[in-house]
Amino acid sequence: MQQTALAPPHDAYDEHGTATGVTNAKLGMWIFLSSEFLLFGSFISAYLLYKGRSTSGVTPSQVYDIPFTSTTSFILLMSSLTMVLSLAAIQRGDHRRFRIWLLATALFGLTFIGGQVYEFTNFYREHHLSLHSSIFGSTFFVLTGLHGAHVTAGIIWLLSLFGLSTQGRLAAGDSEKVEIAGLYWHFVDVIWIVIFTVIYLVPK
Amino acid sequence: MTTVSDAVTTVPVRRIDIFRRPKATTGFWSWLTTVDHKKIGIMYAVTALVFLCLGGIEALLIRAQLAQPNGTVLTANQYNTMFTMHGTTMVFLMGMPLAVAFGNYLVPLMIGARDVAFPRLNCFGYWVFLFGGIFIYSSFLLGGAPNGGWFGYTPLTSAPMSAGYLPGHGPDFWAVGIVMLGIGSVTSAVNFIVTVLNMRAPGMTLLRMPVFVWMMLVTAFLTAFAMPLVTAALTMVFFDRNFGTNFFNASAGGDPLLYQHLFWLFGHPEVYILILPGMGVVSEILPVFSRKPLFGYAVVVFSGIAIGFLGWGVWAHHMFTTGLGPVAISAFGISTMLIAIPTGVKIFNWLGTIWGGSVRLTTAMLFALGFIAMFTIGGLSGVLHAVVPSDTQQHDTYFVIAHFHYVLFGGLVFALFGGMFYWFPKLYGRYMNEKLGKLTFWTVLVGFNLTFFPMHLVGLQGMPRRTYTYPKNMGWDIYNQIESVGAFIIALGVLMLIVNLWVSRKHGVPAGDDPWDARTLEWSTSSPPPEYNFAEIPVVHGRDDWWHHKYTEDDEGRLVRLPRGGADDDPVPAESADAAGTTVATAPSGPLEPAAEHAQGHGVHMPDPSYWPFVMCLGIPLMGYAAVFQNVWFVPFGLVLILFGLFGWAQEPATE
Numbered sequence: 001m002q003q004t005a006l007a008p009p010h011d012a013y014d015e016h017g018t019a020t021g022v023t024n025a026k027l028g029m030w031i032f033l034s035s036e037f038l039l040f041g042s043f044i045s046a047y048l049l050y051k052g053r054s055t056s057g058v059t060p061s062q063v064y065d066i067p068f069t070s071t072t073s074f075i076l077l078m079s080s081l082t083m084v085l086s087l088a089a090i091q092r093g094d095h096r097r098f099r100i101w102l103l104a105t106a107l108f109g110l111t112f113i114g115g116q117v118y119e120f121t122n123f124y125r126e127h128h129l130s131l132h133s134s135i136f137g138s139t140f141f142v143l144t145g146l147h148g149a150h151v152t153a154g155i156i157w158l159l160s161l162f163g164l165s166t167q168g169r170l171a172a173g174d175s176e177k178v179e180i181a182g183l184y185w186h187f188v189d190v191i192w193i194v195i196f197t198v199i200y201l202v203p204k
Numbered sequence: 205m206t207t208v209s210d211a212v213t214t215v216p217v218r219r220i221d222i223f224r225r226p227k228a229t230t231g232f233w234s235w236l237t238t239v240d241h242k243k244i245g246i247m248y249a250v251t252a253l254v255f256l257c258l259g260g261i262e263a264l265l266i267r268a269q270l271a272q273p274n275g276t277v278l279t280a281n282q283y284n285t286m287f288t289m290h291g292t293t294m295v296f297l298m299g300m301p302l303a304v305a306f307g308n309y310l311v312p313l314m315i316g317a318r319d320v321a322f323p324r325l326n327c328f329g330y331w332v333f334l335f336g337g338i339f340i341y342s343s344f345l346l347g348g349a350p351n352g353g354w355f356g357y358t359p360l361t362s363a364p365m366s367a368g369y370l371p372g373h374g375p376d377f378w379a380v381g382i383v384m385l386g387i388g389s390v391t392s393a394v395n396f397i398v399t400v401l402n403m404r405a406p407g408m409t410l411l412r413m414p415v416f417v418w419m420m421l422v423t424a425f426l427t428a429f430a431m432p433l434v435t436a437a438l439t440m441v442f443f444d445r446n447f448g449t450n451f452f453n454a455s456a457g458g459d460p461l462l463y464q465h466l467f468w469l470f471g472h473p474e475v476y477i478l479i480l481p482g483m484g485v486v487s488e489i490l491p492v493f494s495r496k497p498l499f500g501y502a503v504v505v506f507s508g509i510a511i512g513f514l515g516w517g518v519w520a521h522h523m524f525t526t527g528l529g530p531v532a533i534s535a536f537g538i539s540t541m542l543i544a545i546p547t548g549v550k551i552f553n554w555l556g557t558i559w560g561g562s563v564r565l566t567t568a569m570l571f572a573l574g575f576i577a578m579f580t581i582g583g584l585s586g587v588l589h590a591v592v593p594s595d596t597q598q599h600d601t602y603f604v605i606a607h608f609h610y611v612l613f614g615g616l617v618f619a620l621f622g623g624m625f626y627w628f629p630k631l632y633g634r635y636m637n638e639k640l641g642k643l644t645f646w647t648v649l650v651g652f653n654l655t656f657f658p659m660h661l662v663g664l665q666g667m668p669r670r671t672y673t674y675p676k677n678m679g680w681d682i683y684n685q686i687e688s689v690g691a692f693i694i695a696l697g698v699l700m701l702i703v704n705l706w707v708s709r710k711h712g713v714p715a716g717d718d719p720w721d722a723r724t725l726e727w728s729t730s731s732p733p734p735e736y737n738f739a740e741i742p743v744v745h746g747r748d749d750w751w752h753h754k755y756t757e758d759d760e761g762r763l764v765r766l767p768r769g770g771a772d773d774d775p776v777p778a779e780s781a782d783a784a785g786t787t788v789a790t791a792p793s794g795p796l797e798p799a800a801e802h803a804q805g806h807g808v809h810m811p812d813p814s815y816w817p818f819v820m821c822l823g824i825p826l827m828g829y830a831a832v833f834q835n836v837w838f839v840p841f842g843l844v845l846i847l848f849g850l851f852g853w854a855q856e857p858a859t860e
Contacts, residue, residue, distance in 0.1 A: 018402035024321040028398045035390055035428045042436030042466055046451065053457035132448030135457040142443060160854070 029180045033187045036150075040191050043146060044198055047139040057134035058127045064200055065119070072115030073196050076151070079108035080189045083182045090165075093172040099165055102178075105185065106158040109151050116148050140199065147195055150188050157181050225860060226813040229735075237813035239323035240735055244330050245309030246631070251334055252302035253702065258341070259293035260698060262286045264691055267655075271688035273676040283672035284351035285374070289340075291354030292378065295474065296385050297337045299612065300427075302620055303481035304329075304392055307420040310627065311396065313726035313733060314414045316405025316742045321398035323811040324853060325391050331821035332388030339825045340381035348372030353670065355471065358452035358463040362444035375445060376832040379438040384828055386431040393431075396424035405725075407744035411505070414724045415498060418505045419484030422512040423477050430473040437466035446834065461526060468519035476515040478612055479579075480508060482619030483550060486572045489626050490554055492722045493569035494561025495763075497748055500553045507546035507553075514543040524592050525599045533592050540590035547583055551576060566720075567641030571622025574649055578614025582607055585660065600670070603663025609656045621648070621701060628705070629719045633731040634712030640704050648697035654690025658683035723751040736808040811858045820849025 018024060052059075086101030120141070123129040129137045161181055164170045170177065226237035235243060265286050269275040278286060312320055320326050343349045351374045352361040361375040400421045404413070440451040441463065450456035452463050491498045498504060520528060520536040528536075554576055563569065585607040589595045598604060621644075628636045662683045667674060674680055718727040728750045729738055746752060758764045823845030830838035 019404045019408075020401050022402070024398050024402050027402060028322060028325075028394050031394045031397050031428055032390070035394075035432050038429050039432035039436055042433050046436075046440065046462060049459065049462060050451075050457060055455070055457045131443070132450065135450045135453075138443070138449035138451055138458075142440070142449065160851075 023176060025176065025180055026183070029183050033183065036187065037191070040143075040146070040195070043139075043143040044194065047143050047198060050135045050139050054134040054136040057137065058129055060136060060140075060199075063123050063127045063129060065122075066200055068115070069119065069196070069200055072112050073192065075108050075115075076112040076192055077189055079105045079112075080186050082108060083185050087175065087178050087182050090170070090172060090175045090178050095165060095170075095172075098178075099162060102158055102162050102165070106155050106162065109155045109158070109185075113148060113151055113155070116144065120144075143195060144199070147188070147192060150191075154181075154185050154188050157184065225856075226815060228813070234813070236818055237327075237815055239319070239327050239811050239813055241308050241312050241320045241323065241326060242631075242733065242735075244326055245305050245307075247330055248301050248305035248308055248333070251330075251337070252298050252305060253705075255293050255297035255337060256302070256698065257702075259290050259298055260695055262290040262293065264695060266290065267688040267691040269672065270674070270684050272685070273674055273678070273681055275673050278672065280672045281351060284353075284670075285349045287670060288350045288353050288374075288378070292340065292350065292382070294612075295354060295478065296382060297333075297340075299478045299616055300389060301333055303420075303423065303478070303616070304389075306416075306481060306485065306620065306623055306627070307396060307423075308392075309631070310726055311399060311417055311420055312403065313630075313729065313737055314417050314724055315400065315403060315408050316725050316738060316744060317399065317403035318737050318741070318808065319811060320395050321403055322395050323858065324814050324817050326395050327814070328817035328821060329388045329392035329395065331818050332391070332824060333385060335821050335825045336381055336384035336388060339384060339828050340377055343374060343377035343381075346373065346377075348374045350374040350378035352378065355467060356438075356441065357467075358441060358444070358460045359454070362441045362452040362460075362463070364445060364448065373832050376442065379442045379445075380828045380831050383435050383438050384824060386435050387824070389427050390431050393424040393427035396420055397428065400424075405738075405741050405744055407749075409744075411502060412744055412747045412749070414484075415487035415501065415504055415508070416481070416484035419480040419487070419508050422508050423480045426473045426477045426480075426512055426515065430470045430477065433466050434470035434474075437463055437470070440466075442831070446831075461523075464523050464526065465519070468522040469516075471522065472519040473512075473515045475608075475611070476511055479615050480511065482575065482616040483508065485619040485623040485626075486554060486575050488724065489568050489572040489622055490557045491748075492626075492720050493564045493566055493572075494558050495564075495721075496557055496561040497723070497751075498553070499556030499559070501747060504550055504553050507549045510546040511543060514539065514546070518543060521589060521595065524595045537590050537592045537595075541587060544583065544587050544590070551580055551583075566625065567636070567638055567645055568622045568626035568720075570642060570645045571618050571625065574645065575615060575618040575622065578610055578618060578652070582610025582612075582614055585610065598663060600668055601663040602659040602667045602669055605669055606656050606659035606663055609652075609659075613652060613656070618648075621645075624701070624705065626720065627726075628708065628712075629715035630726055630731050630733070632709050632712065633715055633717075634708055635715045635719065636704050636708040636712060640700055644697050644700040644704065647700065648694055651690045651693030651695075651697055655687050655694060656690070658686050718750075721754070723748040725750055728753070736810055739808065809859050812860055814853070814856060816849045816853035816856060818849075820846050820853065823849065 018027075020027065022030075082101045082104040086098050086105060089095075089098035089101055129140070131138055131141050158181060161170060161178060226233060228234040228237070235247065238244060263286075265278060266283065269277040269283055269286075308320070308326065312318065340350070348371070350356075351372075352370055356375065356378060360369055361379075363369045365371065400413070400417055440449070443449040444451050444453065444458075450458045452458050452460045454460060487498055487504055517539045518536060520532060521540045524533050524536075558573075585603070589598065589604070589607065625636050625638075625641050628634070662680045665679065667678070667680050674684075715731065717729070717731045719731075720727075725742060725744070726733070728742065742749070753766070755763050755765055823842040826838045826842030826845065830836065830842060
């Protein structure tokens, strides 16, 4: 549902500007993200409600590798920093640094996804935890999987911007396109802070 | 990307376009590619009316089955399918889109904008809605229609297909289809919010907006925040049913009640998503036909906002019989009673608007008055449901059906039918037939009360809902016969409305630009409005701005029509232009009148039509079929169409 941000950032026919002073595309993205919070909120509520209610299979403390997941989480959080740096670069018109930081953001995101793939595989192979093995498996995989899908969509978005930029079709005046992708990216990070805390850090 | 010289190719190859940018302004392709909010509004309305007929036919089959004890018109399973599809259709495919149709057409006109904030997203929302509706209805041909109720309670709907509770793909079609419709609703909600907040004409402050715009704004916020909840709930249902997850599987530690919480946390705001636009429409109709400003404008607006907030805290009154415990049910009982306060305030404001006005009983006004009466009855039976012991008695009986049909049919549908008669002249420059209209009103009113009032009585006597038949000697026969006759009378009324809409388009009495002598900005432009709505963006000086361009008051407070030209130093006596709305009040050329050089809209850049939202939406039902049938062969086709549409869309400027 990224099309929200792909709609025209400015309305050529509206020479008066907007009534709130926030551009349409940015306001639209904010509202879309607030809607997304409720989607994640539902799955997080389900996870919390079902915490410790598995009737069979492994328990969370048996499978979690906290140092490993903390590392990949840290890398994801650092990608927000590189996202900010890339936005600052394109606003200055520094396209070379913009592309470097943008690519770094996407690579950090990919590292996180790689970590998640490893983690999922490990849980499934070593601990026989799956979607249907227990209520823990159901809630864990659906919630983290939903987040992973959002990160993946974000990576594709960032790489598309990278592609546009290498073709010279992302001018400094288009920095709002980057800013909106950045809003989405920061949202994905912020929601991970909540999920990571709820799933990995809060004890039973 | 590839640059090919224009000389060697007939198709201009720019970006990745394989299509020439559509330019048609009439005919099939113009409708397929339009981004004009008015055309999209009409498409929403036509599609919603088709679904109204389908949902109506399902209701008639239900009533035919129940006309007599031990009815044999439908089998039990067919009956389940009918009440499931009737509810799903009327909520998601008729009620919401018909309100969106009014919003789409009117909101930009009412706030003095040329289009919505995201024209292509607007058309995307429509196509998702259309394809989502077709997707759900295609289930009739593809392995069984949904039969688990529009609420789809677990574990009935979530038990694996192998468990044999609901064989066939019905619940899968239902869950995936509603998630699809949710995508459409959220995009249109985002669009409404940004449009209303950002695109207002100069001087159109929030508290100068017409109440209808306010109610669409509140509705849009409710939609944006409620749809993700049902999306999550239905995702869990779909995963439970198809991938063996345990969300609602009690034997593995899951809790079926979680579904009810998530569903009604969506479902109760959904009720206000349906009724608030109706309240907005009525708040526009009553002042015009009473020739008075809306009584207590700010209170009506803030009551609407209060309903929007309180609507989030009452969901568990749908679950009083599930054993939530005395504290929870008391709290939800009280919050449910609280919501009656802003609603009651609104009803008194509407009565205050009519009070002392010079009332014109046009069809639109009749429907608005019918709304107040019917909605009040529905609201009162709603308060009974807030009283927990009383609700426990009425739960799952026909009393509940009577209640919510009085609010949603007597409320939303009456308001929207009235709105059709009120705004039709704006769409086509012609009146709908008033004689047939009044006959329609009385037919629908009588049919409606015959159908739904007896349901209060059989409900109190304990007749259960969602049950395909009932035995003799329960004392319910006569009531059910009356209800079934009433249902067919409603159908007759709806048929008259559709004939009226169809015929009046071409053959109605010409109406002029401002036939009702109305108050809001949409009547200041021509009928039908030009593509760009306003040649010059109006500057707004107050509430009901258009009215104050036409009228002023003399020293004794009498209404005086301003002379053409708009100067208020030489008032002439008001024309008695109120003879049942038949006088064509020509617009005085006040300050709103465009300067001559702008009159043809030269130099106004409107967004161009686009194929891409349609292309993208073609892929979405394919992904839906892939999910329902667990068939990966649909995925590449769906994914290619979606990505192709998305990239085409992203690379195409809004205006060329």
